[in-house]
Amino acid sequence: MGFEALKKIKAKHFAPIYLVLGKETFLINEIKEAIIENALEEAEYDFNLSFYDMEEQSVDIAIEDAETLPFMGDRRVVVITNPYFLTGEKNKAKVEHNLDRFLSYINEAAPYTILVIQAPYEKLDERKKIVKTLKQQAEVIEAQPLGEREIKQWMKNKAEQQGATLHEDATEELLKISGVNLSVLSQELSKMALYIGPSEQEITKEIVQKLAAKTxxxxxxxxxxxxxxxxxxxxxxxxxxxxxxxxxxxxxxxxxxxxxxxxxxxxxxxxxxxxxxxxxxxxxxxxxxxxxxxxxxxxxxxxxxxxxxxxxxxxxxxxxxxxxxxxxxxxxxxxxxxxxx
Known part of the structure; x- marks a missing residue:
């Protein structure tokens, strides 16, 4: 998980291209939302935020949008989803993709656009030139399922975002009760941070036992x-x-x-x-x-x-x-x- 990348995004230090690679859907969405929220004002969303599904639309359209100057703002955010052509998978979608144009953009990305490529796959086809170039030029953020140490760090960071600290015993207890689903853990931590308020600061094991939804x-x-x-x-x-x-x-x-x-x-x-x-x-x-x-x-x-x-x-x-x-x-x-x- 790209904890450092998220810190830079929240400090508004952006890369021109992000490759978000992995099968952990919650992390993919969390990274995407962090980029959008920190790069654009909400009023700009209609003008400077676009999404393109590569199973339904050509990459040419997405690149054309990325090369277009932002309207009434400093930046444009273009999100590409399901770029199956980066993998070795066969896809039944009958969409023609001009990968040479995509490769050209990767080498000379527009300075006013943040291109986010969401690749919900375990791995890409490293034999392909476009994959090699993308990994060299883009900031790669791993969004694979987290191990125990990583998930505990993620929980700690999530609690800190809510203005709370998470006791080690509380981390272990919450994992036992709620499991390792990041969406569920995020909801539980938000609820507990709201419960303790700004005066208490620490989420303890006792608070977890009291508030965590028992499945x-x-x-x-x-x-x-x-x-x-x-x-x-x-x-x-x-x-x-x-x-x-x-x-x-x-x-x-x-x-x-x-x-x-x-x-x-x-x-x-x-x-x-x-x-x-x-x-x-x-x-x-x-x-x-x-x-x-x-x-x-x-x-x-x-x-x-x-x-x-x-x-x-x-x-x-x-x-x-x-x-x-x-x-x-x-x-x-x-x-x-x-x-x-």
Missing amino acids: MEHSVFEMVEKMVHRRIDEALEIFYELLRNNEEPIKLHALIANQFRLLYQVKDLSEQGYSQQKMAGILRVHPFRVKLAAQHARYFQRDELLNMIRELAEADYLMKSGRVDKQLAMEMVLIKLAPMK
């Missing part, structure tokens, strides 16, 4: 945490609360089963010597989830986890075949866990 997924995570520590009575309390909220036992079962499968996979890979970062890549889950799973997996032997997965599979069959009441099947799974250790 069903988080409630299931809490239930699994109680199961891990063999606090079955507390796990049952959470289960009954979810039932009172009209949550379907089969859906709850599926979420619990996913959690225990992840515990087993992390346990297995850990014993093979894989790092948490490598495990996240293999399992295709966020590194923070791997970290939490590794903490929980320490309380089990491999055989215990396998046995739990079998119990959950049996419960799934009994519920879906109608042989056992759904609530009773889940209660049996929870109770059977108690004497496992």
Whole structure:
């Protein structure tokens, strides 16, 4: 994530071309909005702000606009989206693009225009001349999904933008409750900063526990945490609360089963010597989830986890075949866990 690039943008030190590369939609939009808000007055948007989708419009039109002097202002912002021709992907869009003209503009960008190229891809085709030139001439801002350290830094920066500081314990707690969706985290941090007001300044763990919206997924995570520590009575309390909220036992079962499968996979890979970062890549889950799973997996032997997965599979069959009441099947799974250790 281009934290330094964002600081320069907010200080109104702009590059003539930005290449925003990555699949984290929230970050792509955050960078785009920062450029627009800091480069233009709102009254200029109608005259000096344009968007061009390369799957529907030719790059020639976008470049022609970028070469046009701004009207009643100092700058023009031109945003190009979906530039599939920078990748190796085949696209069915029947739009003709004059890439030679685009290449010429990249080498001699208009000094009064900020060209923002939003590339929502993991990578570009480095063999292409236009990609090589673009990466040399443009300011490249990575907008890939953030790792744990990066996401915590992003949360800290987001809190500071709201005039608050974020305690380390609060960061960890908010990630546990809200997950790693940046849009959700942004909303939660804004709410908490508004709640504490300018006098308090610090968002603490207690404030997070009080204000953060509890999702069903988080409630299931809490239930699994109680199961891990063999606090079955507390796990049952959470289960009954979810039932009172009209949550379907089969859906709850599926979420619990996913959690225990992840515990087993992390346990297995850990014993093979894989790092948490490598495990996240293999399992295709966020590194923070791997970290939490590794903490929980320490309380089990491999055989215990396998046995739990079998119990959950049996419960799934009994519920879906109608042989056992759904609530009773889940209660049996929870109770059977108690004497496992």
